Amino acid sequence: MTIAMQAETAAVDRSLVIRNLEKSYTADKPILKDINLKIGGRGITAVIGPSGAGKSTLIRCVNGLVAATSGEIIFQGENITRLRGRQLREMRRRIGMVHQEYSLVERLSVMENLLTGRLGYVPAWRAWLRRFPAEDIAHAYELLDAIGLTDFGNRRADQLSGGQRQRVGIARALMQQPDLLLADEPTSSLDPKTSVEIIELMDKLAAARGIPVIINIHNVELARRFASRIIGMAKGSIVFDGPPAALEDKNLAEIYGGQSWIE
Numbered sequence: 001m002t003i004a005m006q007a008e009t010a011a012v013d014r015s016l017v018i019r020n021l022e023k024s025y026t027a028d029k030p031i032l033k034d035i036n037l038k039i040g041g042r043g044i045t046a047v048i049g050p051s052g053a054g055k056s057t058l059i060r061c062v063n064g065l066v067a068a069t070s071g072e073i074i075f076q077g078e079n080i081t082r083l084r085g086r087q088l089r090e091m092r093r094r095i096g097m098v099h100q101e102y103s104l105v106e107r108l109s110v111m112e113n114l115l116t117g118r119l120g121y122v123p124a125w126r127a128w129l130r131r132f133p134a135e136d137i138a139h140a141y142e143l144l145d146a147i148g149l150t151d152f153g154n155r156r157a158d159q160l161s162g163g164q165r166q167r168v169g170i171a172r173a174l175m176q177q178p179d180l181l182l183a184d185e186p187t188s189s190l191d192p193k194t195s196v197e198i199i200e201l202m203d204k205l206a207a208a209r210g211i212p213v214i215i216n217i218h219n220v221e222l223a224r225r226f227a228s229r230i231i232g233m234a235k236g237s238i239v240f241d242g243p244p245a246a247l248e249d250k251n252l253a254e255i256y257g258g259q260s261w262i263e
Helices: 003-011 055-062 085-093 110-118 124-128 134-146 162-175 192-208 220-226 249-256
Strands: 016-026 029-039 044-048 070-075 095-098 180-184 213-216 229-234 237-242
Touching: 016 055, 029 055, 029 237, 044 055, 044 192, 044 220, 055 070, 055 180, 055 213, 085 095, 095 162, 110 134, 110 162, 134 162, 162 192, 180 192, 192 213, 192 220, 229 249, 237 249
Parallel strands: 044 213, 044 229, 095 180, 180 213
Antiparallel strands: 016 029, 016 070, 229 237
């Protein structure tokens, strides 16, 4: 990264502020209850908790895939909960997303999947004809090298292993050149060794670009190892918020509901 790029990165405010966020799909049954968070513009923030705690809903409210019932999500001076149409699409360009089940286009090549990360920036006719700007193609090759798949550009996505697919998913999100990276259970379908490799890769690539990461994750040990901050959720509320060193068994019992799974 050049000195000019470093200066530009340092000048961008990538912090996220969530105020009094609520989400209900059914009246009187909130999935998120009065969520208040300020997440700084660097490092990994891990959100842990049992299934149904509201972790994925929180992530999806942040990138506008799910409309909040009430509250505010402020990113780069804009309230995401109020954005619609073109304004929301433009905001999503600034927020990269790594999905649980990869969400690649299986019949397309690895390179074509990476270039879909630029769809919000190029005219539709260019995307349809696969005529992406030369700088986008060069960036895609750089990311292929960074994720260790230099020789896989022409291979179809459905010929990759799970770990390779998730690497492509990370690179595709970074192709957006986002100011925030979200990851929704990115290791849930992977074996333990590959899971470590994926979080390590995400951490390395995001840190090099000054991009903060918010990750939903079930693996508490991975959260402790890579996150600088852990947020514990239970039944739609935040019940723990602090550094990994402060996360004790009593906190895990409150988050996951009882001591039996710890013992």
